[in-house]
Amino acid sequence: MEEKNFICTACPMGCKLIVRLDGNEVVQVLGHRCRRGENYGAQEATTPKRMLATTVRARGGLHPLLPVYTSAEVPKAKMQEILAILRDVDITCPVKMGDVILKDIADTGVDILASRDL
Amino acid sequence: MKHNYDVVVIGAGPAGLASAIEAKKAGAEKVLVIERDREPGGILLQCIHNGFGLHTFKEDLPGPAYAQRFIDEARALGIDFMLDTMVMEITPERLLWLSSARKGYFSIDAKAIVLAMGCRERTRPQIRIPGMRPAGVFTAGTAQRWVNVQGFMPGKRFVILGSGDIGMIMARRLTLEGARVESVLEVQSYLSGLMRNYVQCLEDWNVPLHLRHTVKRVIGKNRVEAVEAVAVDEKWQFVPGTERIIPCDTLLLSVGLIPENELSKKAGILLSAVTGGPVVDQNFQTNFPGIFAAGNVVHVYDLVDYVSEAGNQAGHGAALFANGTLAKPQKSIKVNAGKNVRYVVPQFLDPQALKDEAIVLQCRVTQPIEEDVWFEVRSESQSIVRRSDRYARPGEMVSVKLTPSMFDDVLKAGELFLDIYAKSEA
Numbered sequence: 001m002e003e004k005n006f007i008c009t010a011c012p013m014g015c016k017l018i019v020r021l022d023g024n025e026v027v028q029v030l031g032h033r034c035r036r037g038e039n040y041g042a043q044e045a046t047t048p049k050r051m052l053a054t055t056v057r058a059r060g061g062l063h064p065l066l067p068v069y070t071s072a073e074v075p076k077a078k079m080q081e082i083l084a085i086l087r088d089v090d091i092t093c094p095v096k097m098g099d100v101i102l103k104d105i106a107d108t109g110v111d112i113l114a115s116r117d118l
Numbered sequence: 119m120k121h122n123y124d125v126v127v128i129g130a131g132p133a134g135l136a137s138a139i140e141a142k143k144a145g146a147e148k149v150l151v152i153e154r155d156r157e158p159g160g161i162l163l164q165c166i167h168n169g170f171g172l173h174t175f176k177e178d179l180p181g182p183a184y185a186q187r188f189i190d191e192a193r194a195l196g197i198d199f200m201l202d203t204m205v206m207e208i209t210p211e212r213l214l215w216l217s218s219a220r221k222g223y224f225s226i227d228a229k230a231i232v233l234a235m236g237c238r239e240r241t242r243p244q245i246r247i248p249g250m251r252p253a254g255v256f257t258a259g260t261a262q263r264w265v266n267v268q269g270f271m272p273g274k275r276f277v278i279l280g281s282g283d284i285g286m287i288m289a290r291r292l293t294l295e296g297a298r299v300e301s302v303l304e305v306q307s308y309l310s311g312l313m314r315n316y317v318q319c320l321e322d323w324n325v326p327l328h329l330r331h332t333v334k335r336v337i338g339k340n341r342v343e344a345v346e347a348v349a350v351d352e353k354w355q356f357v358p359g360t361e362r363i364i365p366c367d368t369l370l371l372s373v374g375l376i377p378e379n380e381l382s383k384k385a386g387i388l389l390s391a392v393t394g395g396p397v398v399d400q401n402f403q404t405n406f407p408g409i410f411a412a413g414n415v416v417h418v419y420d421l422v423d424y425v426s427e428a429g430n431q432a433g434h435g436a437a438l439f440a441n442g443t444l445a446k447p448q449k450s451i452k453v454n455a456g457k458n459v460r461y462v463v464p465q466f467l468d469p470q471a472l473k474d475e476a477i478v479l480q481c482r483v484t485q486p487i488e489e490d491v492w493f494e495v496r497s498e499s500q501s502i503v504r505r506s507d508r509y510a511r512p513g514e515m516v517s518v519k520l521t522p523s524m525f526d527d528v529l530k531a532g533e534l535f536l537d538i539y540a541k542s543e544a
Contacts, residue, residue: 007290007317012514013315033508050318051168053180056292060158064269067166069180076322084293097186115166116159116182 001027006044010036019045049073056086056101058118063095067115068101074108081106093118123198125433126214126228127151127397128205128381131160132422133413134234136429137142137436140217141232142195144437148227150198152216156420158192159185160236162422164263167287169314173423184422194301208385229440230408232329232432233382235398237375237414239284245373247279249335254342258284258372268505273368277335277345278302283311283420299323300364303347305354308486310374312420333369334361342367364397368382375418381413392461393417399450400467400477402428404462410436417480418462420515424480442524445470451528453479456496457533460484460512467531477520481536483510490541493518497531510538 004033008015011034016060019041029041043049051073056064074082076086091101095114102112124146127134130153142149151158162170165181171181172178187492192199203218214225227321238543239257247255254273261272262284274297278285281304289299302332304318309316320327328347332357335346347362377395388397395416396404403410412432413425438444447468455461462481471477479495494504495518502524509515518536520528528534 007313007321009314009317012313013508050322052166052179055166055269057269063267065267067180067182067266069166069168069183079294097183115180116186117161 004045006041008032008037008040008087010034016043017041020055021045048076048116050076050079051077052082053115054083054086056089056091059090059092061118063118066091066095066101066118069115070105071113074105074110078106078108082108085111089098090093119201122226123148123150123228123379125149125232125436126226127234128327129153129160129234129236129415129434130155130158131234131236131413132185132188132425133236133415133429134160134211135185135192135233137232137234137410137412137433138197139188139195139203139439140430140433141440144434146230146437146440148198148339150200150228151354152200152214154202156202156382158189158199158201161259164259164266165287167291170422173421174426174489181422188426205381208381208409210385210409212408218465220485230410230436232436233260233409233411234359234413234429235378235381235415235421237418238378240374240376241370242371245371246321247333247336249346252336252337252338252341252343254338254368256368256370258282258288258370261370262288262291263365265295271295271296271297273366273367275300276368276370277333277347277364277366278370278372279325280304280372280374281310281316282372282374283315286311286315286319288370289325290323290373291324292400293325299325300366301325301347302327303453303514304329305350306330312513336369337363342369345485347371351412371509377415377417379415381416385409390461390465392455393463397429397465398463399447400464400471402432402464403435403439410439417461424515429432436458451531452533454533454535455481456537458484458487458538459536460515462536467534472520472522472525472528474522476522478517479520480515480517480525481534481538482515483512483537486511487538492537492539492541492544494537494539495520496537497527498533498535500527502527502531502534506541
């Protein structure tokens with residue numbers, strides 16, 4: 001049986017979680033004080049996910065960069081792949097907040113959205 | 119006298135935008151926001167990371183999107199913006215002297231003013247780091263602006279001094295952009311930013327955090343070549359023998375924020391020595407009637423959602439003042455920082471205001487307590503209200519609500535005190 005340690009970020013409390021795993025199967029979550037914490041621990045131990053925010057090159061706007069973000073959390077393991085794809089993106093202004101810059105990035109089912117008008 | 123505007127807001131960051139929007143909604147006809155940048159939004163525009171708006175919109179937004187929603191609403195309401203314009207001076211009579219490249223030096227007057235100038239980062243001279251003075255020492259926010267808005271990297275190998283939120287967020291951001299962050303050093307024995315940022319910005323990207331460590335010396339002639347890190351004791355004195363040279367080309371500072379009050383000072387507005395911001399009442403009104411203050415200009419917040427709330431309150435008060443309907447204070451009682459509390463905002467309140475609606479006291483704990491705690495408001499003789507929580511940390515603002523049911527107790531109190539203590543001590 002494997003044990004993994006995490007600090008829970010489901011709320012600002014920061015509980016210290018211990019997750020017991022059998023292979024990729026969560027056996028037990030310890031140290032949580034609420035349901036959200038238990039779910040967080042199980043997710044972290046198996047497929048940790050994060051929101052990703054970065055910038056892409058923009059032409060014809062007030063600034064040379066457009067801030068963008070993922071429409072939902074993406075697997076941590078895919079972060080570098082997503083960043084590599086976004087490094088080659090070059091968009092032309094005007095752009096509106098919420099515009100889809102790229103659909104289904106790196107086969108995650110998640111879109112890349114513009115964070116602002118530019 | 120004819121006023122140019124009912125409410126003039128100085129600063130188009132989150133506090134200013136919320137103030138202007140609420141002032142307009144509360145009945146102020148002519149509302150103006152003055153901003154020195156070329157666009158509204160303030161520092162949110164460079165905070166491209168997520169985590170904004172969880173309270174306000176129940177959504178996890180990046181900073182620019184949070185700002186954009188307020189900008190769009192302000193424009194839709196017909197609020198005027200004067201961009202690329204610097205406020206040079208304000209007077210207690212609410213005359214504003216402005217300067218812009220387009221219009222030169224000119225003045226406008228307002229029935230009410232909301233100060234929303236935000237805050238500023240502490241810099242190297244303010245924390246007195248010894249050593250050489252080469253290029254490559256920047257505040258974390260400056261680096262953030264360059265990387266996220268202007269599009270250039272300030273270095274390749276970084277050391278970050280201070281575990282403030284901006285520093286940790288920049289550690290992740292720089293790593294994502296291909297730089298190497300060698301270390302985050304924090305002089306205190308605890309994190310000064312939020313736990314979430316420690317996990318998602320440092321742990322996720324294998325950036326080591328060293329508590330009770332600081333920079334003893336900056337090394338490098340023209341450009342930073344290394345910093346000498348050292349452990350410190352409880353009194354922040356260097357511990358001999360713990361020195362370590364960390365090669366790097368850039369040192370970022372994330373060592374605290376100070377409310378920006380040059381205008382307030384010059385006008386003679388009463389400032390608190392602890393917060394560095396104006397002393398305010400429950401409407402966020404300063405000691406000058408008709409001049410209000412909201413957001414980081416009053417005290418530094420950890421979440422933008424609370425800044426917007428403060429903006430709402432100040433904007434509401436300003437609109438009522440401009441329309442002549444803001445209740446005149448009957449009595450003003452002092453709200454003191456009690457046991458283990460660094461400061462409380464507002465510093466004064468009129469008990470009469472509590473008759474109709476709740477008043478929220480915001481404060482910061484001095485020493486962290488990692489066990490069940492009480493936040494208690496009391497007079498000199500009796501407890502008025504207390505609520506519990508599972509910890510108290512300096513990095514997280516604490517609020518305690520006074521409700522109309524406590525009106526009688528507050529009315530007969532000479533002064534109020536807010537204490538924070540462990541339940542086990544009670």
